[in-house]
Amino acid sequence: xxxxAGIESRPPVLSNHVLQVRDLRVELPGQIDVLSxxxxxxxxxxxxxxxxxxxxxxxxxxxxxxxxxxRGARIVGGQVEVSGRSLLxxxxxxxxxxxxxxxxxxxxxxxxxxxxxxxxxxxxxxTLSAHQVELDSAAQQQRIVExxxxxxxxxxxxxxxxxxxxxxxxxxQRVMLALAFVLRPALIVLDEPTTALDVTTQAHIxxxxxxxxxxxxxxxxxxxxxxxxxxxxxxxxxxxxxGRIVEVAQREVLFRQPGHPYTWGLLAAIxxxxxxxxxxxxxxYAPAPGERPQGCAFAPRCPRxxxxxxxxxxxxxxxxxxxxxxxxxxxxxxxELLGQACxxxxxxxxxxxxxxxxxxxxxxxxxxxxxxVSLRVAAGECLAxxxxxxxxxxSLARAVAGxxxxxxxxxxxAGMPLSLASRxxxxxxxxQIQYIFQNPYRALNPRQTVYQTLSAPLEHFFxxxxxxxRERVEAVLKRVSLPTSVxxxxxxxxxxxxxxxxxxxxxxxxxxxxxxxxxxxxxxDVSVQASTLALLRQLQGEGLTLLFVTHDLGVVRAxxxxxxxxxxxxxxxxxxxxxxxxxPQAAYTRTxxxxxxxLR
Amino acid sequence: MTDSxxxxxxxxxxxxxxxxxxxxxLAVVALALLGPWLAPHSPTQMLGSVYGAPVGAAVLGYDxxxxxxxxxxxxxxxxxxxxxxxxxxxxxxTGSTLGLLAGFSRRRLDQLITWLADVSLAFxxxxxxxxxxxxxxxxxxxxxxxxxxxxTPGVIRLARGSAxxxxxxxxxxxxxxxxYPRRRILFKEILPNILTPLLVHFGNMLTWGxxxxxxxxxxxxxxxxxxxxxxxxxxxxxxxxxxxPWAVLAPAILIGIFAYGTNILAEGxxxxxxxxxxxxx
Numbered sequence: 001x002x003x004x005a006g007i008e009s010r011p012p013v014l015s016n017h018v019l020q021v022r023d024l025r026v027e028l029p030g031q032i033d034v035l036s037x038x039x040x041x042x043x044x045x046x047x048x049x050x051x052x053x054x055x056x057x058x059x060x061x062x063x064x065x066x067x068x069x070x071r072g073a074r075i076v077g078g079q080v081e082v083s084g085r086s087l088l089x090x091x092x093x094x095x096x097x098x099x100x101x102x103x104x105x106x107x108x109x110x111x112x113x114x115x116x117x118x119x120x121x122x123x124x125x126x127t128l129s130a131h132q133v134e135l136d137s138a139a140q141q142q143r144i145v146e147x148x149x150x151x152x153x154x155x156x157x158x159x160x161x162x163x164x165x166x167x168x169x170x171x172x173q174r175v176m177l178a179l180a181f182v183l184r185p186a187l188i189v190l191d192e193p194t195t196a197l198d199v200t201t202q203a204h205i206x207x208x209x210x211x212x213x214x215x216x217x218x219x220x221x222x223x224x225x226x227x228x229x230x231x232x233x234x235x236x237x238x239x240x241x242x243g244r245i246v247e248v249a250q251r252e253v254l255f256r257q258p259g260h261p262y263t264w265g266l267l268a269a270i271x272x273x274x275x276x277x278x279x280x281x282x283x284x285y286a287p288a289p290g291e292r293p294q295g296c297a298f299a300p301r302c303p304r305x306x307x308x309x310x311x312x313x314x315x316x317x318x319x320x321x322x323x324x325x326x327x328x329x330x331x332x333x334x335x336e337l338l339g340q341a342c343x344x345x346x347x348x349x350x351x352x353x354x355x356x357x358x359x360x361x362x363x364x365x366x367x368x369x370x371x372x373v374s375l376r377v378a379a380g381e382c383l384a385x386x387x388x389x390x391x392x393x394x395s396l397a398r399a400v401a402g403x404x405x406x407x408x409x410x411x412x413x414a415g416m417p418l419s420l421a422s423r424x425x426x427x428x429x430x431x432q433i434q435y436i437f438q439n440p441y442r443a444l445n446p447r448q449t450v451y452q453t454l455s456a457p458l459e460h461f462f463x464x465x466x467x468x469x470r471e472r473v474e475a476v477l478k479r480v481s482l483p484t485s486v487x488x489x490x491x492x493x494x495x496x497x498x499x500x501x502x503x504x505x506x507x508x509x510x511x512x513x514x515x516x517x518x519x520x521x522x523x524x525d526v527s528v529q530a531s532t533l534a535l536l537r538q539l540q541g542e543g544l545t546l547l548f549v550t551h552d553l554g555v556v557r558a559x560x561x562x563x564x565x566x567x568x569x570x571x572x573x574x575x576x577x578x579x580x581x582x583x584p585q586a587a588y589t590r591t592x593x594x595x596x597x598x599l600r
Numbered sequence: 601m602t603d604s605x606x607x608x609x610x611x612x613x614x615x616x617x618x619x620x621x622x623x624x625x626l627a628v629v630a631l632a633l634l635g636p637w638l639a640p641h642s643p644t645q646m647l648g649s650v651y652g653a654p655v656g657a658a659v660l661g662y663d664x665x666x667x668x669x670x671x672x673x674x675x676x677x678x679x680x681x682x683x684x685x686x687x688x689x690x691x692x693x694t695g696s697t698l699g700l701l702a703g704f705s706r707r708r709l710d711q712l713i714t715w716l717a718d719v720s721l722a723f724x725x726x727x728x729x730x731x732x733x734x735x736x737x738x739x740x741x742x743x744x745x746x747x748x749x750x751x752t753p754g755v756i757r758l759a760r761g762s763a764x765x766x767x768x769x770x771x772x773x774x775x776x777x778x779x780y781p782r783r784r785i786l787f788k789e790i791l792p793n794i795l796t797p798l799l800v801h802f803g804n805m806l807t808w809g810x811x812x813x814x815x816x817x818x819x820x821x822x823x824x825x826x827x828x829x830x831x832x833x834x835x836x837x838x839x840x841x842x843x844x845p846w847a848v849l850a851p852a853i854l855i856g857i858f859a860y861g862t863n864i865l866a867e868g869x870x871x872x873x874x875x876x877x878x879x880x881x
Contacts, residue, residue, distance in 0.1 A: 401777055402777060403773055403776070403777060422776060422777050422779060423776075423779070425779070427779065430777070430778060430779045431778075435774070435777055437770040437773075437774070438770075439770060442769045442770045442771065443770040443771055443774060444771055445771045445789055445792075445793070446793065447792035447793055448788075448792075456778075456780070457778055460778060460779070460780060461778075506774070510778070
């Protein structure tokens, strides 16, 4: 028997199921369920994608598989069996041994998950010796070298002596994979392991992961909020909503013919890099734990709702042999995502007078991040700045906003010179150029109500106070589709999408002409992203000019008129969106396009 | 505005710790304020034998000159309490202003302020205070000022450290981009976000202030005899500690209770304020 056949053949096991989960239930104090009635199983080498928006309970489920619940929550019922051992019955030392050797875990952010004080070699040796004392040192070394090679890392002694901070984000995540696989577990749980990584790095990690799971026969649960990411990786997809499984299906079936309206909505909300189409956001918000409506939790947001939906909670039932759906009126036809019907009027952008002009912008911190970047943004267009982390796209946007330090070059705004320091700009320039930050959780002052945040610029720029200010604030809240009651709330009682809307409202209240958006949807769920993009599109229709910074080419296709690709601080390609994305000229753009997750 | 402020009080008092702390602190303050009227005798009237044991007429006995200990205890709280509150307040105000300026500017001003704070931190507090008081005299306002000076560098350090992390956040950058005046950014955007550690520190300073003022009185640099003062009482009566312990123990216990009260009050406020920014589950 040759070596490859040895890998392919599976050793006989009594039950083929590596993981059996039955009726799992996790509660918050006061018998509020965050997870309920979760039943599923996994076979050897099978990869399951666990998909849902924030608050759907997917991370709670992922950690519950390790018999762990976050603070305040408790696993109150059900069974988790890994390789025939009931995990929830274990405690103390036995549980510690089971975690790691039976079931591995890879966290979202490798930068904080790796102990910065330990070298890579020590991390791996420590992990091994904590679980498998019987390996002698030669065998241990052999195992480490093999695993490093498996995950695509160098295995020389020099690499083993490095510290985590000396590695790139992708390498760090590979080290996390190595730490999980070095113990040869039966199951591995991955919690959004590539969310913090670039598309190219992400694509490489996903390929490595699939190869490892298949060759070593390790089952995997891959948690993600993005269906497009899991598409090529997984064998089956499980969609969660409000702490329940709403759909489980084979990958091909789910993407071709999703049964549950929620899955349908998620797929329709994902911007596709291959074609521009109208993104449909799911209306409303997911219920918080403890506020689940009677009957189907998705019913209030569901376009296919019937009377029975708000009475009876639907159970998972077979739609076909490969698809189970918890819905009274599931879809039976294939999902067709239509391209945008009306082609946008072709704007001769460059013929028009530019609103913003950048000439030979250079910028350096401890190293140079921008090299002679020149660009023009025409009034009323949306220009997308695209690049991976380290490409300088955020530095460029910040320089335009007047937040960049050590920038040199010429800016012209509406025909007038524009200073690179916001302090030296006049009032008109300040209120006409607005910047929206990436992280909605840090962009709003936590100690100010939404009204205070929104009325301050009014008083500052236009000297509007009192009743007139309240009127304006209410008008701008309506414009970003928020209820006016939000004005009295502090940011902590808003969701991420709502906060980002408030941040957009803060920019809008200044009556801007140029809106700089720095990755503003990257922290948001896909359906929230869809509605935010629709809002920006609408604002652009009202005459606003957008400079949109993103790493997501799907978003570019959905919103931008023109695109500019940055690599390591230099412009490698620019042009109309359809032209650049359909017929990329630069090799770098092609790589980006190939590695972007897509639905087709 | 008013209802948000109202809810803030509610939030503070929702913590059982801050309720308990407020109650204890208030009780000691009330005792100190109302004491002079409740005192059965004048604090400077010599009534009994030197170090006389407690009897019916003097529940806590007599001190080294034959004063009634209870009367001196009831009259001697005001001075030490107002002085420590005043010193801590001055230190909080100047220290947080300087710290905010330093933490936000991050340039030469920052270096200057930090350097000054570091230099004065190098002096032990009590020595610094003793130095100033022995040179300039022992007027109450001077003592308050010197204690405040001794406390300020610590506040600067704390305020600067907290301000640096807040100043790097996007909402401060947004305010800078809008071109808000610096005063507004410092006191409206940053200060509310660093108030929690500052308030906790204020509680600690009250405690240290009482300790330091008592210590000064004990060393003979604080309030001059024959005025009644808790710190002074400990100093005066230490010789008779074994004969008549109450003359020392009673003021010491009250100082301890006050310190405990202000500390858990500050702790409770700190806990409830840290809840405001928290994401609700």
